Amino acid sequence: MGEHDIVVAAAGLRRPRIIVSAGALACFDDEELAASLEHEHGHIARRHRFVLVTAEISRSLARLLPGTRRAVDELIFHLERDADRWALERMHDPTALASAICKATQPRPEAGTALLTLSGGAVTRRVRQLLDCTSLPGRRARLDVLAATMVILVVGLGAALPSATFAGIDKAAQDSAVRHCAT
16 A cells, blocks of 8 residues: 555454554544544444455356346445444444545545545445435335345356256256167
8 A cells, every 4th residue: 555545444354454554544533533443343343244255256156147246336335334334323423434435535646646446426325325314324224235135146146047057958968868778
């Protein structure tokens, strides 16, 4: 990571840790840093890493099916919103988290290149929902995560279906082959 990059992330599967770059420590104020750390703690506590691994495996298996990339992107968006809710339940300041998200996605001229870690649409939707407090908590958000998870499962099963079908056809052809008896 460059010294000006703002990175706050949860890394690791078995023993996840929160990684904070020097750029994040320099750029975020205390409230933004606390919100970012709580957001990443939410990813760890809610075990999002396992959902992401499953989603990436499903994406690689179903890469030829239309809508696979979009389904995984939606799942990631909902996992980010879930971690946002986790942070808000513990600190009750959506503006600090929204500010940290905006700062983390802004290109920094002194870094030389403009790299955005999240797509613009996802960031805009998340910040809008953070600042509109009525849309974050509740049953609707849980249903959105469930729907995105179901889409990933259907895409994964759809990727496995063609090979299972061909295996079944081969087996049926072998079973129905004409056998000659030498009697």
